[in-house]
Ligand SMILES: Cc1cc2nc3c(=O)[nH]c(=O)nc-3n(C[C@H](O)[C@H](O)[C@H](O)COP(=O)(O)OP(=O)(O)OC[C@H]3O[C@@H](n4cnc5c(N)ncnc54)[C@H](O)[C@@H]3O)c2cc1C
C-alpha cells in the first residue's frame with residue numbers, strides 16, 4: 001500500500017476536476033488527480049469544445065448565404081460532417097495535450113485509473129498499471145455525468161447514438177438523422193446537423209428548451225431563427241421504442257406512428273455518474289436522482305470530501321463545474337469559506353442564435369419579492385450587427401426597482417457567449433449599472449447595446465440617480 005499523503009485528491013478530470021487541480025496547486029497544495037477514461041472529461045472530449053468547433057463551422061455555412069450580397073464571390077457553402085468530425089478531433093487532441101502538459105508542469109500527480117473510496121482518507125486506483133491506494137486529507141468528487149436514455153431504448157453503435165458515442169466513434173454513414181430531445185443538446189444539434197448538410201427529423205415531446213430559464217423573447221428569437229432555416233421540431237411523436245434495422249433505424253410512437261432514418265442521436269438528458277465510487281465506505285449521500293448531496297459550501301456529508309459539477313447538479317454545464325471548482329478549492333484552502341451562488345454563473349446555448357443568461361429571470365426575481373425594472377436594447381439598430389448581416393437578438397437587463405441593483409441579464413444573438421461576460425464581471429451588483437453607464441465603449445460594437453439597455457432602464461424606471469449618479 002502506498003501511503004503518500006496528498007493535501008487534495010480529485011476524482012475526475014473534466015472542467016471541474018481539472019480546474020480544481022490547477023487552482024489548488026497554484027494555492028500551494030500537494031494535489032493528485034485520477035481519471036478513468038480520456039483526460040479532459042465530457043466538456044473537452046464530447047461536449048463544449050467539439051460542439052463549439054462544429055457550431056463555428058455551421059455559422060460559416062449559414063453566413064455564406066449572404067456572400068453574394070456582400071460582394072463575396074462563390075457560395076453558398078455546404079457541409080461535410082466527416083471532415084468536421086476530423087477537425088474537432090484535432091482541436092480536442094491539441095487542447096488535451098495542452099491540459100496534460102500544464103498539469104505536469106505544475107507538478108500535479110496524475111493517475112490513470114478508476115478511483116474508489118476505501119474510506120474517507122483513502123482512495124484505491126485501479127488501472128492498466130495495476131492497483132494502488134493513496135491517502136489524502138481532502139478529496140473532491142468531480143465524476144460528472146453519463147447519458148440518460150428513456151427506457152427501454154438502448155444505444156446501438158453506428159445506429160442509435162448518444163452524443164458521447166458520436167464524438168468518440170465518428171459520424172455514422174447516412175444522410176437522414178433522427179434527433180430525439182428538445183433540450184439543450186437537441187436545440188444545438190438540430191442547427192449544427194442541418195447546416196452541415198444532414199436531413200434532420202427533430203422529435204421533441206415538450207416545447208424546445210421548456211425546462212430552461214431563458215425568457216419567452218429569447219426562445220421566440222431562437223425559434224424564428226430556426227424556422228428561417230427551415231428547422232422545425234416534430235412535436236407529436238410520443239416515442240416508445242426504437243430499433244436498428246438493416247442499414248437504418250426506426251422509432252415508434254405510442255399512437256402507432258413510425259419514423260425511419262439512417263441513424264439517430266438521443267439527446268434525452270444526462271444523469272450523475274457515481275458508479276463503483278465506494279460511496280458506501282463513506283458517509284456521503286445521494287438524492288433520489290443519484291446526485292451527490294452537498295451543502296452550500298460544496299461539502300458532502302463526509303468531512304473533508306467535497307463534490308462539484310455535473311455529479312451534484314441540478315444544472316449540468318461546464319461553467320457551473322468551473323465555478324464549483326473555484327469555490328471548493330477556496331473552501332479547502334482558506335479560513336473564509338464561501339457559499340455557492342449557482343444563479344450567478346453564465347448559461348449558454350449555441351444554436352441558430354446564441355442564447356446567454358446570468359442571474360435571475362423575471363419569475364425568479366418576482367418569487368424573491370423583487371419588482372424588476374427591465375432594460376432592453378435590440379441589435380436591429382446596432383451598426384456593428386447590421387454590418388455583420390446579423391441583427392437578430394437583444395440585450396435584456398433586470399434590476400431592482402428601488403436600488404437599481406442588477407438582478408439578472410440575458411444576451412441573445414451573435415457573440416452572446418462573449419458579451420455575457422460583461423454581466424458576470426461585477427462582484428458589486430448594486431453598483432453594476434452605474435459602472436456600465438460610466439464605462440467607455442468601442443464603437444461600433446455589439447457591447448454598446450449593454451450600455452443602451454442600461455440607459456433605457458434608468459430612464460424608463462426612474463432610476464437616473466442610481467444609474468447616472470444624479471441627485
Ligand atoms: C454534447 C454536449 C455539449 C455540451 N456543451 C456545453 C457547453 O457548450 N457549455 C457548457 O457549459 N457545458 C456544456 N456541456 C456540459 C459539460 O460538458 C458538462 O457540464 C461538464 O463536462 C461537467 O464537468 P464535470 O467536471 O462535472 O464532469 P465531466 O466533464 O463529465 O468529467 C468527469 C470525469 O470523471 C471521470 N470519472 C468518473 N468516475 C471516475 C472514477 N471513479 N475514477 C476516475 N475518473 C472518473 C470521467 O471519466 C470523466 O472524465 C455539454 C455537454 C454535452 C454532452
Ligand SMILES: NC(=O)c1ccc[n+]([C@@H]2O[C@H](COP(=O)([O-])OP(=O)(O)OC[C@H]3O[C@@H](n4cnc5c(N)ncnc54)[C@H](O)[C@@H]3O)[C@@H](O)[C@H]2O)c1
Nearest residue numbers: 150181182183184185186205239267268269270316317348
Ligand atoms: N451549452 C450548454 O451549456 C450545454 C450544451 C449541451 C448539453 N448541456 C448539458 O448536458 C445535459 C444533457 O443535455 P440534453 O439536451 O440531453 O438534456 P436536457 O435535460 O437539456 O433535455 C432533455 C430533453 O429530452 C427530452 N426527452 C426526455 N425523454 C424523452 C423521450 N422519451 N422522447 C422525447 N424527448 C424526450 C426532454 O423533454 C428534454 O427536452 C444537460 O444538463 C445540458 O444542460 C449543456
